[in-house]
Amino acid sequence: MVGSDYMFKDLFRKPQRYITVRSDAMPQEKGTLWIKCPECGEILYARELEKNLNVCRKCSHHFRLSAPERLAITLDEDSFLELDADLDTVDPLSFPEYKDKLARAQEATGLQDAILTGAGAILGWPVLVGAFEPHFIMGSMGSVVGEKITRLAERAIEKKLPLLLFSASGGARMQEGVFSLMQMAKTCAAIARLNEAGILYISVLTDPTTGGVTASFATLGDIIIAEPGALIGFAGRRVTEQTLKEKLPPDFQTAEFCLKHGLIDLVAPRQDMKPTLARILSLHSDNIERVDN
Amino acid sequence: MAKMLLDFEKPVVELENRIAEIKNYTGEKGIDLGVEIEILEKRALDLKKEIYQNLTPWQRTQLARHVERPNALDYIRMLFTDWLALSGDRFFGDDPAIVGGIGKFEGIPVTVIGQVKGHNTKENLARNFGMTHPEGFRKCLRLVQQAAKFHRPVISFIDTPGAYSGIDAEEGGQAWAIASNLRAFAQVKTPVISVINGEGGSGGAMALGVGDALLMLENAIFSVISPEGCAAILWKDASKAPEAAEAMKMTASELLRLGLIDGIVPEPLGGAHRDPQGSAGALRQELRQVLQALQQVDPETLVELRWKRLRSIGSSK
Ligand SMILES: [Zn+2]
Numbered sequence: 001m002v003g004s005d006y007m008f009k010d011l012f013r014k015p016q017r018y019i020t021v022r023s024d025a026m027p028q029e030k031g032t033l034w035i036k037c038p039e040c041g042e043i044l045y046a047r048e049l050e051k052n053l054n055v056c057r058k059c060s061h062h063f064r065l066s067a068p069e070r071l072a073i074t075l076d077e078d079s080f081l082e083l084d085a086d087l088d089t090v091d092p093l094s095f096p097e098y099k100d101k102l103a104r105a106q107e108a109t110g111l112q113d114a115i116l117t118g119a120g121a122i123l124g125w126p127v128l129v130g131a132f133e134p135h136f137i138m139g140s141m142g143s144v145v146g147e148k149i150t151r152l153a154e155r156a157i158e159k160k161l162p163l164l165l166f167s168a169s170g171g172a173r174m175q176e177g178v179f180s181l182m183q184m185a186k187t188c189a190a191i192a193r194l195n196e197a198g199i200l201y202i203s204v205l206t207d208p209t210t211g212g213v214t215a216s217f218a219t220l221g222d223i224i225i226a227e228p229g230a231l232i233g234f235a236g237r238r239v240t241e242q243t244l245k246e247k248l249p250p251d252f253q254t255a256e257f258c259l260k261h262g263l264i265d266l267v268a269p270r271q272d273m274k275p276t277l278a279r280i281l282s283l284h285s286d287n288i289e290r291v292d293n
Numbered sequence: 294m295a296k297m298l299l300d301f302e303k304p305v306v307e308l309e310n311r312i313a314e315i316k317n318y319t320g321e322k323g324i325d326l327g328v329e330i331e332i333l334e335k336r337a338l339d340l341k342k343e344i345y346q347n348l349t350p351w352q353r354t355q356l357a358r359h360v361e362r363p364n365a366l367d368y369i370r371m372l373f374t375d376w377l378a379l380s381g382d383r384f385f386g387d388d389p390a391i392v393g394g395i396g397k398f399e400g401i402p403v404t405v406i407g408q409v410k411g412h413n414t415k416e417n418l419a420r421n422f423g424m425t426h427p428e429g430f431r432k433c434l435r436l437v438q439q440a441a442k443f444h445r446p447v448i449s450f451i452d453t454p455g456a457y458s459g460i461d462a463e464e465g466g467q468a469w470a471i472a473s474n475l476r477a478f479a480q481v482k483t484p485v486i487s488v489i490n491g492e493g494g495s496g497g498a499m500a501l502g503v504g505d506a507l508l509m510l511e512n513a514i515f516s517v518i519s520p521e522g523c524a525a526i527l528w529k530d531a532s533k534a535p536e537a538a539e540a541m542k543m544t545a546s547e548l549l550r551l552g553l554i555d556g557i558v559p560e561p562l563g564g565a566h567r568d569p570q571g572s573a574g575a576l577r578q579e580l581r582q583v584l585q586a587l588q589q590v591d592p593e594t595l596v597e598l599r600w601k602r603l604r605s606i607g608s609s610k
Contacts, residue, residue, distance in 0.1 A: 092551065092607075093542045096527065143607025150604065172496070172517050174526065177541045178553045181499045181517050182606040188472055189479035189503070189603050196480075212517075214468035215456075215496040220476055234468040234496075235458030244459055253463055263466045 037061050039229075053270045062227050062270055064207055066109065067116040067133035070166050074274055075120035075129065079291070082118040083128075084151050089113050089144045091175070098175040105136045113144040114169065117152045119161075122274060124290035125281035128156045131166040134208070138170030141213055145173075146183025149217060153190040153201075161288065162200040162281060167218040170236075171211020184216035191220045200284040202277065205232050205255065205264065223280055224264040225273070226255035232264075299355050301344055305563065308337045341562045348512070350544050351535035354520060356512040357492050358454075360417075361566040363573070365392055365407025365450035368490065371573035372580070373398055373405060381432060385465065388429030390421045390453070393436045398448070399581060404440035406433045406501065407450030410491065424457035425497050427465035430474050433501060437481050444592070446484040446584055449501040454519065456497030471500040478503035479599060482592035486583055488558070488576065489513040489545075490565075505599055506583045507553075509545035510572070511560040515553075516543035553606065556583070 035044050039061035049056070053073055054063040065073070071080055089112065091098045106112060114136035120129050130152050132139040149165065156163040172180035194201055203221025205214075207230035214234055226232055233253030241248060251257045258264045268276045281288075298306055312333050319326045348356070356362070369376060373396030380387040393406045408425060411417035433449070440447045456467055478485060478501075485504030493502070493515030509515060516523075523537035524530055542548065545557045558572075558579045565572035587595065 093540070096540050147608050150608075174518050174523060174541075176607075177517050177543065178515055178548060178551070179607045181496065181515075182553065182603065184472075184496060184499055185475050185479070185503045186603045186606060188475035189600055192476045192480045193600070195476075212496050215471040215500075216475060217472070219466075219469045219472045233463050234456065234471070235463070240458045240460070240463070248460065252460065257463075261464050261466065263469055 035063075055270050060228065060269070062207065062229055064134050064168065066135060067111060067131040070131040070168075070206075071116060071118075071120065071129065073270070074131075074166075074277070075122060076124065079121040080118050080129075081120070082116065083155070084117055084148050085112065087112065087144045087147060089142065092143070092179050093175070093177050095175040095177070101137060101175070109133050109136050111136055113148075114139045114141070114173075115145045115148050117148045119155075121291050122164075122281060123278035125162075125278055125285065126288065126291055127162050127164045127277075127281065128152050128159070129164045129166075132168040132206075132213075134168035134206075137173060137175075139168045139208075139213075140170050140173035140180070141183050141187075141216075142173035142176040142180050143183060146180075146186050149187045150190040153187075153194050156199050156201075157194055157197045160197075160199065162202065162284060163194060164202045164204070164277065165217065165221075166204045166206055167209040167213050168206045169209060169211070169213040169218075171213055171215075180212065184212050187217040188220060191217050200281075202280055204273070204277075205258075206230050208232070210234065210236060210253075219263070223266075225266055225268050225276065226258060226264050227273070228255055228267055228269055230255045232258050297360055299352070299359070301348075301352055302563070305337060305341050305344065308333065308340060312337065338562075345562050345564070349535065350514075350538035350541075350547075351520065353512045353544050354492075354514050354534075354538050356564045356566075357514045359564065359566050360410075360412055362491055363565050363569040364412070364452060365405075365409045365490065367569055368450060368573055368576065369394075369396065369405055369407070371570065372577055373403070379436060382428040382435055384428065384431060386426075386428040388421075388426045388432055389419055390423050390425050390457070391429035391432055393432055395445070398446075398584070399577075401584070402443075402445050403584075404436055404445050404447045405450070406436055406447065408453040408498075408501065409450075410452055421457060423453045423492075424455060425453055425500070426457050426462055427467050427470035430456075430467075430470035430500055434470075434474050434477055437478060437483075437485070441481045441483045444483055446486070446587065447481070447504070448580065449485065449487045449504070451487060451489040451493050451498045451501050451515075452491030453494050453497045454492055455494040456500070471496050474500045475503055479603065480596055482596060484584065484587035484590075484595060485599075486580065486587070488580075489515050489554075490576075494519060503599075503603070505587050505595060505602075506555045508556045508558055508579060508583070509548065509554050510558045510565060510576070511545055512564050513545055514538075514543045515545075515548055516541050 037056040040059035042058040117130040205226040255267045376396040378394040410423035487502045487504045489509045520534040520538040521531045524533040548554045561568035561571035
C-alpha cells in the first residue's frame with residue numbers, strides 16, 4: 001500500500017529537525033575514565049566499554065543506556081528524525097516538588113521528558129521508534145510519555161510503518177496521579193488500533209521495565225524481545241519481598257525468568273539486537289521499501 | 294450499628310446510641326420524651342452533615358477501605374436479579390478476588406465483574422484482600438468478550454488495594470494480564486460501565502476501568518499508588534499518608550474536577566457502610582441513566598467515542 005507514493009521524508013508535516021544522536025555516557029558517569037562493573041566488579045575503561053555497546057567484556061553485564069545512546073546504537077547513522085519534541089510536561093496536580101524534579105531531570109538528561117520518539121531506519125528498514133530515558137525520573141510514564149507513544153502509534157498507522165519501542169521504566173509517574181494511570185489505558189488502546197490496522201509492533205524490554213509500563217503497551221508487542229539480565233516485572237522486587245516476607249529466587253523478574261515462563265519471545269544480547277530487529281522488519285516487509293543506508 | 298469505628302465516626306455513633314437508649318427506656322416506662330428525642334436527632338443529623346461534608350482525603354480513604362463497606366457481592370445482591378455466578382479463566386484457575394456472572398438489571402441482562410474484599414479476616418484471607426491474580430484479570434477478559442458476543446452491557450466494580458504481587462503472579466504474567474485487559478476493553482463492542490465502589494488501587498484497578506463511563510462512589514478513592522506508598526517514596530515516611538492522600542488528588546470530587554472520571558454516585562450521610570440499601574439505591578439511579586444513554590449508541594460509535602475520550606486525557610495540545 002505504501003508502495004510507490006511512499007516517501008520517507010513525507011513523514012513529517014512539521015519543519016524537519018534532524019538530530020545527531022549523541023552517544024555520551026550516562027549523565028552521572030560523564031567524564032569518568034574508569035567504570036566498575038556492578039555485576040562482576042571488573043574495572044572497565046570507559047571508552048572501551050562504550051565501544052562494546054556498554055556491555056561488560058568480562059561478564060556481559062548490560063549497562064543501562066540513555067535514550068540517545070540507545071537510538072545511536074540501533075539506528076542507521078543520521079537516519080533519526082525526532083518527532084513531537086515540543087510537548088511540554090505540565091504539573092496537573094500541583095504535586096509537591098514535581099516542578100523541581102522535572103527541571104533537574106531535564107537538566108541532567110537534556111531531554112524534555114522520559115522518552116525520545118521519531119522516525120529512523122535499521123539497516124535500511126524504516127521504523128517509527130521510541131526509546132525511554134531511564135535517567136529521567138526513573139523513565140516513568142506521565143502524560144507526555146503516553147501522548148508521545150500514542151502519537152507514534154497513530155503515525156505508524158497513518159504511514160503504514162512498523163512501530164518499535166524500547167522500554168526502560170519504573171512504571172507510571174506518581175507525580176501525575178491518575179493522569180499517569182490513564183496513559184496506560186490510552187497507550188493500550190492505541191496498540192489495539194495498530195493491531196486492527198495490521199501494523200507490526202516490536203517491543204524491546206530493557207533494564208528496568210516494571211510497573212505501569214510493563215502492565216500496558218510494553219507487553220503488547222507482536223514480538224517481545226528482552227535484553228539479557230534485564231529486570232522485567234509488574235511489582236517492584238522490594239514490594240514483593242515485603243508482601244511475601246521471604247527471599248526471592250535469584251532469577252526472579254529477569255529477562256530469562258520471563259522467557260522461561262513464556263512471557264516473551266526471545267532474549268537478544270545487545271550485539272545481536274540490530275540484526276535481529278532488521279530480520280524481523282524484513283520478515284514483515286510487504287509493501288515497505290528500504291531506504292538508502 | 295457499625296462494629297468498627299473510625300475516629301471521626303465516634304461522636305455520631307455515640308449520640309445515636311444514646312438516642313436509641315432513651316427511646317428504649319421511654320418505650321419501656323411509657324414516658325413521653327418525644328421533644329427531647331427530636332432535639333437529639335436533629336443534633337445528630339447536624340453533626341453528621343458537619344463531619345461528612347468536610348471529610349479530608351485521608352478520612353475518605355479510611356471510609357473507602359472500611360471493612361463493612363458494601364462490596365461487589367453486596368451490590369450484586371441488592372441490584373441484580375436472576376444472578377448466575379460464572380467461574381474461571383479457562384487457562385489456569387478461578388480467582389476468588391474476582392466475582393463475575395450474569396444477572397438482570399431492571400429486567401436487562403448484564404454481565405457483572407467485580408473485585409471483592411472481605412468483610413472480616415476470614416473472608417479477606419479467602420479473597421486475598423481483594424488483590425487480583427492474573428487469572429482474575431483473564432476471567433474478566435473472558436466474561437467481557439462473552440458479554441460482547443451477546444450484546445450484553447458490562448458493569449464492573451472496582452475495589453482493590455492493587456494487583457497481587459507475588460512469585461506466582463509474576464510467573465503467571467500479571468503485567469501481561471492487565472495490559473491485555475486494557476487493550477481488549479478499549480475495543481469491546483458493548484457498553485461498559487465501571488464503578489469504583491471502594492479502593493481504586495493503581496494498575497489493578499485501571500484494568501477494570503476502561504469503558505464508556507467511569508463512576509466513583511462519593512467516598513471511593515482512585516490513585517496511582519497507595520497514600521502510604523506515596524509518602525514512603527516522597528518523604529521516606531509512610532505515616533505521612535494523610536499528606537500524600539491530599540497531594541495525589543485521589544477523591545471522587547477532585548478526579549471529577551480534573552475530568553478523569555464521568556460521575557459521582559452520592560452516598561448516604563455517614564458513608565455507604567452505614568446504609569448499604571441507600572447506597573445501592575443511589576447507584577441504581579445512576580446506572581439506569583447511564584445505561585439508557587449508552588444503549589442508544591451503536592457499538593461501532595461506542596468504541597470510537599471510548600477511544601476519543603481516552604485519547605484526550607493528558608494530550609497537551
Ligand atoms: Zn562485568
